[in-house]
Amino acid sequence: MQKEKIASLIDEIARMPEMKDVPREQIEATVNEIVGKLSLQPNEIREVVLNRLAPQKEIGGEPVNLSRLRAGMRNVSVMGKILFVSDGPLKMKDGSEKRVLKGLITDNTKKLNFVVWNPEKYPGIIEKGAVLSFKNIYTTEWQGEPQINTSEVTEITSVSEDQLPNVRLGTPVKIKDLPGVRFPVTLSARVISVEKKTVKVGDEEKILFTGILADETGHVHFTAWKDFNLKEDEVVKINGAYKKIWKDMHSVVLDEKTTVERLDSSKLPPATQLLAPKEVLIEDIYEEGEGFMSNVQIEGFLIEVKETSGLVYRCADCGMVLDKGMCKTHGKVKESRTDLRIKGVVDDGTGAIIAIFPQEVCEKLLGKGVGDYISLVGKNGVVNPALWDINERLLGRAFNLRGNVSTGEFGTTFLVKDAQNLQIDCKAEAESLLSEMEV
Numbered sequence: 001m002q003k004e005k006i007a008s009l010i011d012e013i014a015r016m017p018e019m020k021d022v023p024r025e026q027i028e029a030t031v032n033e034i035v036g037k038l039s040l041q042p043n044e045i046r047e048v049v050l051n052r053l054a055p056q057k058e059i060g061g062e063p064v065n066l067s068r069l070r071a072g073m074r075n076v077s078v079m080g081k082i083l084f085v086s087d088g089p090l091k092m093k094d095g096s097e098k099r100v101l102k103g104l105i106t107d108n109t110k111k112l113n114f115v116v117w118n119p120e121k122y123p124g125i126i127e128k129g130a131v132l133s134f135k136n137i138y139t140t141e142w143q144g145e146p147q148i149n150t151s152e153v154t155e156i157t158s159v160s161e162d163q164l165p166n167v168r169l170g171t172p173v174k175i176k177d178l179p180g181v182r183f184p185v186t187l188s189a190r191v192i193s194v195e196k197k198t199v200k201v202g203d204e205e206k207i208l209f210t211g212i213l214a215d216e217t218g219h220v221h222f223t224a225w226k227d228f229n230l231k232e233d234e235v236v237k238i239n240g241a242y243k244k245i246w247k248d249m250h251s252v253v254l255d256e257k258t259t260v261e262r263l264d265s266s267k268l269p270p271a272t273q274l275l276a277p278k279e280v281l282i283e284d285i286y287e288e289g290e291g292f293m294s295n296v297q298i299e300g301f302l303i304e305v306k307e308t309s310g311l312v313y314r315c316a317d318c319g320m321v322l323d324k325g326m327c328k329t330h331g332k333v334k335e336s337r338t339d340l341r342i343k344g345v346v347d348d349g350t351g352a353i354i355a356i357f358p359q360e361v362c363e364k365l366l367g368k369g370v371g372d373y374i375s376l377v378g379k380n381g382v383v384n385p386a387l388w389d390i391n392e393r394l395l396g397r398a399f400n401l402r403g404n405v406s407t408g409e410f411g412t413t414f415l416v417k418d419a420q421n422l423q424i425d426c427k428a429e430a431e432s433l434l435s436e437m438e439v
């Protein structure tokens with residue numbers, strides 16, 4: 001380090017309010033000593049000097065969660081379990097070697113690197129698996145994360161694991177990869193919407209929060225069983241959530257053990273960009289392979305409509321579409337629920353995919369509701385008037401489909417959320433022409 005740089009660093013440190021009672025010569029001597037021994041950045045040198053010389057205000061305060069540590073903190077206390085430790089010499093600038101312990105520690109809120117610069121002070125306690133309290137550490141920055149450092153005043157003692165925060169860490173994951181990972185998961189996402197709800201769990205009324213989270217790869221529904229004070233449009237890092245299937249979709253669940261960190265809004269694109277459907281070719285869907293794609297858009301022809309389309313009857317227990325009154329799981333069922341759907345094949349020239357159009361999309365495309373079709377059952381000998389209508393009016397036409405792709409035990413399926421008929425519906429057109437002429 002250049003002389004002028006050292007001098008300006010000494011000036012800077014001497015001007016800090018914490019150092020107002022410390023003689024300048026002492027600051028100078030300490031800085032020179034550190035520069036001579038260690039290869040540190042100016043900000044790291046400042047931390048070491050402050051830690052050594054500034055009056056200790058708060059010795060051994062309450063431990064801070066590792067997720068709340070920032071680079072440049074002093075006299076803080078932390079606790080954690082040692083995940084890994086290496087004991088080895090560190091080469092000093094003057095060619096000498098110094099023994100230090102380096103490792104990784106977690107308190108369930110975060111994993112951070114630590115360096116014990118004076119291991120001889122703590123013989124035999126810093127080992128893999130040990131749960132320790134570190135009083136009076138200081139932090140520096142290493143690869144964008146805070147690093148824990150010990151100094152002469154640091155005290156390290158063993159503590160019980162029960163004293164660590166009762167939270168969990170998760171596997172870092174992008175939303176599109178949710179189906180393939182084991183929970184718990186950790187994800188960074190923008191809060192697209194959040195809504196407070198009251199639900200009954202047994203006899204108890206519970207408040208929960210539901211909404212949508214999005215990242216660059218997709219969006220996902222979430223449920224929070226605790227108020228994390230989530231605000232629309234903020235970017236958060238959710239640690240230790242678990243996932244479940246909700247309405248045939250993967251969903252993220254936040255509970256008492258989940259923690260939420262606020263991130264800078266610039267970490268993710270704006271909501272409008274995150275929510276825009278991604279146009280894909282059916283070929284791309286298969287190339288993507290196993291997994292789940294949310295919010296994608298395809299354009300193609302409905303080339304086939306399966307017989308299990310139109311009015312269908314679902315098992316009241318499991319929701320499976322019945323085949324001649326039989327459920328695959330429950331056999332002959334007494335109770336069933338009537339639904340309207342299309343199960344068909346869509347082809348865009350690059351490939352073909354099974355697409356499921358749910359009731360609301362069918363009603364929009366056909367202009368008739370489930371009730372309308374139920375009242376037509378049996379008229380003119382037609383058992384499934386909705387299927388007849390679908391074959392007549394939608395089969396062979398081109399559609400723009402928005403939805404999600406899921407790959408499961410029934411193969412790859414496009415679950416339609418919204419559909420637009422790209423061709424003029426001749427019958428509807430003719431009817432509206434006629435009505436115009438009548439006017």
Ligand SMILES: [Zn+2]
Nearest residue numbers: 315318327330
């Ligand atoms: Zn069933």
